[in-house]
Amino acid sequence: MRHIIALLLENEPGALSRVAGLFSARGYNIESLSVAPTEDPSVSRMTITTTGSEAILEQITKQLNKLVDVVKLLELTEGAHVERAMMLIKVRATGAGREEIKRLSDIFRGRIVDVTNSTYIIEVTGTDDKLDAFITAIDRKLIMEVVRSGAIGVGRGEKALRV
Amino acid sequence: MELSGAQIIMQFLEDEGVEFIFGYPGGAVLHIYDEIYRRDKIKHILVRHEQGATHMADGYARATGKPGVVLVTSGPGATNAVTGIATAHMDSIPMVVLTGQVPTPAIGSDAFQEVDCIGITRPCVKHNFLVKDVHDLASTLKKAFYVASSGRPGPVVVDIPKDVTLPDVKIPYEYPANITMRSYNPVSRGHTGQMKKALDLILSAKRPMVYTGGGVILDGASEELREFTRILGFPITNTLMGLGAYPGTDEQFVGMLGMHGTYEANMAMHNCDVLIGIGARFDDRVVGDVKQFCPGAKIVHIDIDPSSISKTVKVDVPIVGPVKSVLRDMIAMLKETNSRPDADSLAAWWRQVREWQSIDCLHYEWSDERIKPQYVVQKLYEATGGDAFVTSDVGQHQMWAAQFYPFDKPNRWINSGGLGTMGFGLPAAMGVQFAFPEAQVACVTGEGSIVMCIQELSTAKQYNLPIKVINLNNGYLGMVRQWQEFIYEKRESHSYLDSLPDFAKLAESFGHVGMRIDKPSDVDSALKEAFAMKDRLVFMDFVTDPSENVFPMMMAGKGQTDMLLPAFCKERELA
Numbered sequence: 210m211r212h213i214i215a216l217l218l219e220n221e222p223g224a225l226s227r228v229a230g231l232f233s234a235r236g237y238n239i240e241s242l243s244v245a246p247t248e249d250p251s252v253s254r255m256t257i258t259t260t261g262s263e264a265i266l267e268q269i270t271k272q273l274n275k276l277v278d279v280v281k282l283l284e285l286t287e288g289a290h291v292e293r294a295m296m297l298i299k300v301r302a303t304g305a306g307r308e309e310i311k312r313l314s315d316i317f318r319g320r321i322v323d324v325t326n327s328t329y330i331i332e333v334t335g336t337d338d339k340l341d342a343f344i345t346a347i348d349r350k351l352i353m354e355v356v357r358s359g360a361i362g363v364g365r366g367e368k369a370l371r372v
Numbered sequence: 373m374e375l376s377g378a379q380i381i382m383q384f385l386e387d388e389g390v391e392f393i394f395g396y397p398g399g400a401v402l403h404i405y406d407e408i409y410r411r412d413k414i415k416h417i418l419v420r421h422e423q424g425a426t427h428m429a430d431g432y433a434r435a436t437g438k439p440g441v442v443l444v445t446s447g448p449g450a451t452n453a454v455t456g457i458a459t460a461h462m463d464s465i466p467m468v469v470l471t472g473q474v475p476t477p478a479i480g481s482d483a484f485q486e487v488d489c490i491g492i493t494r495p496c497v498k499h500n501f502l503v504k505d506v507h508d509l510a511s512t513l514k515k516a517f518y519v520a521s522s523g524r525p526g527p528v529v530v531d532i533p534k535d536v537t538l539p540d541v542k543i544p545y546e547y548p549a550n551i552t553m554r555s556y557n558p559v560s561r562g563h564t565g566q567m568k569k570a571l572d573l574i575l576s577a578k579r580p581m582v583y584t585g586g587g588v589i590l591d592g593a594s595e596e597l598r599e600f601t602r603i604l605g606f607p608i609t610n611t612l613m614g615l616g617a618y619p620g621t622d623e624q625f626v627g628m629l630g631m632h633g634t635y636e637a638n639m640a641m642h643n644c645d646v647l648i649g650i651g652a653r654f655d656d657r658v659v660g661d662v663k664q665f666c667p668g669a670k671i672v673h674i675d676i677d678p679s680s681i682s683k684t685v686k687v688d689v690p691i692v693g694p695v696k697s698v699l700r701d702m703i704a705m706l707k708e709t710n711s712r713p714d715a716d717s718l719a720a721w722w723r724q725v726r727e728w729q730s731i732d733c734l735h736y737e738w739s740d741e742r743i744k745p746q747y748v749v750q751k752l753y754e755a756t757g758g759d760a761f762v763t764s765d766v767g768q769h770q771m772w773a774a775q776f777y778p779f780d781k782p783n784r785w786i787n788s789g790g791l792g793t794m795g796f797g798l799p800a801a802m803g804v805q806f807a808f809p810e811a812q813v814a815c816v817t818g819e820g821s822i823v824m825c826i827q828e829l830s831t832a833k834q835y836n837l838p839i840k841v842i843n844l845n846n847g848y849l850g851m852v853r854q855w856q857e858f859i860y861e862k863r864e865s866h867s868y869l870d871s872l873p874d875f876a877k878l879a880e881s882f883g884h885v886g887m888r889i890d891k892p893s894d895v896d897s898a899l900k901e902a903f904a905m906k907d908r909l910v911f912m913d914f915v916t917d918p919s920e921n922v923f924p925m926m927m928a929g930k931g932q933t934d935m936l937l938p939a940f941c942k943e944r945e946l947a
């Protein structure tokens with residue numbers, strides 16, 4: 210099972226390595242991790258995508274909560290939530306292929322953000338599934354580079370994860 | 373008050389009520405040592421190796437319940453301390469370790485004696501701090517003591533760059549009496565609903581079992597445990613870390629459980645219908661194969677650390693909270709209700725437990741020629757009136773000490789259970805003796821373990837610590853040899869210790885009394901003689917039977933009832 214965990218971390222040096230170290234020391238998977246400051250300068254928000262059974266997920270959340278630098282934690286996949294990741298993908302775009310790629314990008318609501326004679330850089334946002342689907346849709350041979358941000362997410366409705 | 377960083381550290385430690393610093397100087401901490409030189413309120417103990425310092429602080433903490441304090445220099449000072457920090461971490465012992473660091477501008481430049489202390493210790497501390505600004509020093513130290521000693525205790529490292537302790541940079545200081553940390557709030561009470569659920573289950577039990585661990589000792593909850601267990605009349609077992617929390621000589625106590633636990637404790641665990649786990653963490657040396665663990669039991673688990681709950685064994689009724697307050701609440705609930713577990717079922721259960729006890733699983737064969745290690749421990753118990761602090765190292769001797777010295781009081785049995793650190797025993801005994809100068813302190817050790825921190829005999833001389841070292845010298849890394857005998861068809865690969873020193877003479881060279889005892893008939897008198905020397909460290913080198921094994925033995929990864937027993941009991945068990 211795939212799970213997304215959102216964390217508020219004290220903005221202390223070394224906080225990130227405590228989380229990363231916990232995952233490697235205990236053999237938990239990290240599929241992706243994204244972290245950045247928030248409007249509150251004292252915390253940063255981290256989103257971790259992981260996989261594992263319910264029992265493993267339970268240990269992951271308990272162990273994360275135990276870290277002194279973790280202020281709050283929420284498992285987003287437990288409830289309704291909005292989830293986004295971003296991808297920049299550089300593709301070879303020549304001849305008739307240029308139009309074809311443009312069309313595909315439109316279907317995925319992508320934006321072409323850089324153009325040369327022979328390449329495009331396309332920006333796509335969405336769930337990880339959608340980004341996967343876009344990669345699958347494009348001819349493998351044309352893909353030059355893929356950069357993905359890792360998912361971020363927020364729970365729907367009134368409840369908010371904040372200090 | 374305007375103080376320098378070094379002065380703040382020492383003033384803070386005094387204000388915090390610290391009695392001892394176990395330390396060793398070096399470049400990065402010399403400003404602090406210069407301040408120590410000017411003060412005399414706190415006693416600084418000069419060790420001979422930083423590992424010794426950490427184990428001493430640890431022993432002090434285990435005996436007193438107060439955090440032990442260590443001061444070491446950067447680089448090798450810090451790395452030498454790591455084994456002791458990890459030892460304390462595995463057993464949840466409160467400790468504050470101050471490590472020197474190179475000056476902040478030099479950090480990251482591969483400066484002389486620089487190591488990434490925060491990085492190295494991160495996986496084996498409860499938390500660690502790097503103090504980059506002298507203004508943060510006092511509050512960080514307060515946080516370190518608070519985190520180390522609250523909730524599930526543990527070691528905290530504070531890494532202090534040399535420029536933060538400069539003598540001529542002075543700032544105002546005030547003792548931070550209180551500190552709040554929004555990201556750290558240990559639970560202080562159990563959940564009433566969960567406690568009620570647990571009580572219903574407990575009162576419905578027909579074959580109940582109480583299984584308690586180090587958490588009871590860490591929380592000072594022995595009184596509550598006694599009352600709770602006595603009201604219910606249930607059989608009780610303790611882990612290696614929990615010995616002494618319930619009186620070892622009491623009728624309801626069925627001995628330690630686990631790999632080298634008693635037959636009756638393990639059988640009762642396996643056959644119980646309600647298991648009440650209290651401040652114990654379902655360690656693999658207790659559980660064996662998770663799939664075969666307590667197959668018919670509903671499990672209640674009281675623990676302050678949510679991550680201890682259902683980590684290895686899934687439990688039915690978790691109660692997150694401190695043992696002491698949860699037991700108090702549950703005792704009150706028990707007193708309010710007239711309902712008690714079914715008396716007939718309980719009596720039948722006890723008959724079964726007594727039957728298991730009757731095989732006498734700790735039986736060993738007497739010999740007139742060779743000293744049996746178990747016998748030495750039994751005589752030690754008599755010589756000390758059962759009232760000593762006993763530390764141990766790691767190996768067979770550790771198990772025999774645990775099996776043959778019943779502890780009636782908590783904080784008396786001091787050993788490295790989780791990490792199993794050879795070299796722990798002697799310095800830990802010293803930490804205990806510093807805390808209780810008048811008490812009888814014995815270190816039960818083996819010839820393999822004792823040499824791992826033997827240098828501390830020098831410290832013991834400097835501070836006149838009258839410890840009794842009980843060296844059960846079997847000439848082998850006995851525990852390793854035992855596994856090789858049972859699991860590797862007796863191939864004794866590197867478990868024989870050749871070229872051992874003459875321990876009595878070695879002790880004498882450090883200025884202590886040395887004794888070598890090789891006849892069973894001399895054991896008793898030698899112990900009495902040694903304990904009569906109240907102001908001397910006596911190193912007693914007992915030449916013991918090298919072929920002796922620790923029984924019972926639950927094979928690692930097997931079921932709880934899969935125990936190797938001495939030949940004598942095997943017959944009885946079959947009969």
Ligand SMILES: Cc1cc2nc3c(=O)[nH]c(=O)nc-3n(C[C@H](O)[C@H](O)[C@H](O)COP(=O)(O)OP(=O)(O)OC[C@H]3O[C@@H](n4cnc5c(N)ncnc54)[C@H](O)[C@@H]3O)c2cc1C
Nearest residue numbers: 585586587591612613630631632651653676695789790792
């Ligand atoms: C050679 C060797 C052989 C061994 N053989 C055995 C054996 O036969 N049997 C055995 O039992 N062990 C044995 N051990 C020890 C074993 O490795 C573990 O260290 C031990 O079983 C753990 O004990 P514990 O469960 O009491 O946990 P501890 O490590 O003492 O943990 C304490 C638990 O209590 C909790 N706690 C702490 N404070 C509180 C509080 N205030 N309130 C509530 N909960 C709290 C903690 O969160 C934790 O879960 C052996 C070790 C060695 C080296």
Ligand SMILES: Cc1ncc(C[n+]2csc(CCOP(=O)(O)OP(=O)(O)O)c2C)c(N)n1
Nearest residue numbers: 767768769794818819820821848849850851
């Ligand atoms: C530092 C360290 N290294 C290795 C081990 C593995 N080990 C466990 S018990 C043991 C043998 C201990 O020998 P000794 O101290 O003579 O005790 P005995 O078993 O003979 O009583 C060893 C090597 C350990 N626990 N700690």
Ligand SMILES: [Mg+2]
Nearest residue numbers: 818819848850
């Ligand atoms: Mg030995």
